[in-house]
Amino acid sequence: MTSYDLAGRVALVSGAAQGLGEGMAKALAAAGARVMIADVQEAGADTARALGEGHGYVHLDVTDDASWAAAEAATVDQLGGLDLVVNNAGIEITSLITELDPEQVRRQLDVNVLGTALGIKHGLLAMRSDGIAGQGGSIVNISSVSATIAFPGIAAYSATKSAVDRLTRVTAAESGALGYGVRVNCVYPGLVPTAMGQGFAHDVAAIGLFDSPETAVGAVVGLTPSGRLGTVEDMADAVVFLASDAARFINGAGLPVDGGMGM
Template sequence: MTTYDLTGRIALVTGGAQGLGQGMAQALAAAGAKVMIGDVKAEGEQTAADLGEGHGYVQLDVTDEASWTTAVQHTVQQLGGLDILVNNAGIEITSLLTEVEAADARRMLEVNVLGTVLGLKHGLRAMRPDGPAGKGGAIINMASVAATIAFPGIAVYSATKSAVDRLTRVAAMEAGKLGYGVRVNCVYPGLVPTEMGAGLANDVAQIGLFDSPEAAVGAVVELTPSGRLGEVSDMADAVVFLASDAARFITGAGLPVDGGMGM
């Protein structure tokens, strides 16, 4: 019998102050988990307050080792453990390959790849049997449909999300072989009209790839068999599933939640 009940479990969601991360935090809380919002943005404190009593916020720069140490310690001490980690924080900077700025490429690599690496490191250390949480758990990383399609203007972003997929699979293998009791999976979100998604549509139009942001969105919908953009709830529900006992025999997998765009 399957269940999506997360009562008694503790989750840390990076980039949880807004957008997809906020929706994931809300869905996890609705399923019964206590949620720690980890974000560089102070708005995360209000997001946590809106979740209600028993949740929290910690400032987290995912590119900084010491920040991860503090965030995990804070989660374990304040909420009582760590069973679910959602490595959601990420950035996208649109550019044609001929115009890529090294600083922009480094920033995406730091947040999207290094941030996931450090999340896996500290999440696994906390959840494994000798860790401060010590009960195993689930780690869900955010890849992207951009890792599976050749969409113009997002080459570096696409590369970083492909890296997240590979990190997920190796982490799942290591966690299994070493007896950590931690499942590691990733989600491939399709385009969602959050602030980041709307920014991408504007940016690809601005650099001349499409006549307008609306044309860019139309191109995405045209590539999507389901015939629409994704919604925050589509991605959030997938995270709850992968965090739950319904996914107890799933690890090392990439779950497309893209309406078929990346098939």
């Protein structure tokens, strides 16, 4: 049986200063990878220090093309290569469709769709044979269960996460057709009670969809055959799996990590 040992590999995780991204970075480090915490929040430096020696932090604005190029160059220079890009950075702004704010929609599109697309772009450029890392590798994009179900209050967010799914599958096809040697997959996380997840529960209650945040969480749990919310560890372990040799023949796939909510 192939283990999930990532010793000798280098991973860049966007949006890893806190929340799911931080958990993913910790899990990758525990599996043996050297990890670059890439985040617009300078607190990412503290997250990197907490991982210990052999890891790093780089400032990254995922919506900026040049910022991605610089972050990946810094990763190769400081950590000695690049074998995995985890496109985790994302934002969610709750709104009824009749109350959509165009600027809020554009912001979600910029971070969730453009940010992921640029991460894919620069991951492929770095990891393909003529790139600065040049050894092939893996890209894991973070979509959402909202890409597979219709839950009220998150129309724009759901649209962006559906786009992440399509980006994943088209990129896997391109990478294969052009011989890049880079697998591209995505994960559909269920609701996790991070700061973002808790904010969602409060927001859908605030706009009148549920009586309280607790009722909103209960509705999610009620739709989940496993009967609970997800944990950071649930999501992080899925990323480690997709990055490992155990997933060597998994490509262009979306992995639901939602307790069955999206089935």
